[in-house]
Amino acid sequence: MKKVGIPENLSTLFEAAREARTRAYSPYSEHKVGAAVRTRDGKIFSGCNVENSSYGATVCAERVAIQKAVSELGSIDIQEIMVVTDANPPWPPCGMCRQVIAEFGVNSIIYAVNLEGQLKSSRFSELLPDAFTPAHLAPGSGAR
Ligand code: THU
Numbered sequence: 083m084k085k086v087g088i089p090e091n092l093s094t095l096f097e098a099a100r101e102a103r104t105r106a107y108s109p110y111s112e113h114k115v116g117a118a119v120r121t122r123d124g125k126i127f128s129g130c131n132v133e134n135s136s137y138g139a140t141v142c143a144e145r146v147a148i149q150k151a152v153s154e155l156g157s158i159d160i161q162e163i164m165v166v167t168d169a170n171p172p173w174p175p176c177g178m179c180r181q182v183i184a185e186f187g188v189n190s191i192i193y194a195v196n197l198e199g200q201l202k203s204s205r206f207s208e209l210l211p212d213a214f215t216p217a218h219l220a221p222g223s224g225a226r
Pocket of ligand 1 (some may be wrong): 108111113115130131132133140142143144165175176179
């Protein structure tokens, strides 16, 4: 795990995720998570985790950020997505978030970062190999 601080090219993404994290609604787990996505055309959207008393209706910070972006722009191409926690090691996206990233960011880079500046960078394909993606449903894909 690198502990070199946040590189300059990621500072805007980090600041967006760190700031969103301050608004986490997490009275049940008490874990605050912030996320930010950068689209291929350079737009940044952030989100925080939003928990629910049913527990199951909780939405992770990554999905909030992605859904905000899609609701503003329509379909997006995610270049990078960052998750900021106070955890050591920093938390990577959960499985459900990985599936949502598969929809909009098969070529994305995912950064798991904590407030101490530890950063783990992974390609999406490393986090969810052999992902089920929109390509499987595309005409001519062999799907029936
Ligand atoms: N959480 C996220 O926001 N992102 C993740 O990838 C992992 C988990 C949230 C969900 C819940 O509010 C809390 O962290 C504990 O699981």
